[in-house]
Amino acid sequence: MKELAEFIKKKRKQSKLTQPELAERAGVGLRFIRELENNKKTLRLDKVDQVLRLFGHTVGPVQIKREIEND
Numbered sequence: 161m162k163e164l165a166e167f168i169k170k171k172r173k174q175s176k177l178t179q180p181e182l183a184e185r186a187g188v189g190l191r192f193i194r195e196l197e198n199n200k201k202t203l204r205l206d207k208v209d210q211v212l213r214l215f216g217h218t219v220g221p222v223q224i225k226r227e228i229e230n231d
Contacts, residue, residue: 164208165199171215172197186211 172182179197183190188207196203196211209219 162199165197168193168211168215169197175215182211182214186214 172179175182177185179193180190183193186193186207187210192203192207193211196208205219212218
């Protein structure tokens, strides 16, 4: 999830928003934005999605590569 934290922080800075401004625009609390940008391991996905939607993105499944074990 480190990538998510870095993505949000980068987008916020590109948009010239402070953490309080982002929180207000996304309809979430300032504490949530701070926890999101600090890579907190447990976050509500609906709130993450609210923030991502401001930047034209959404939460969704991403396929990861795994080694296939041969039986």
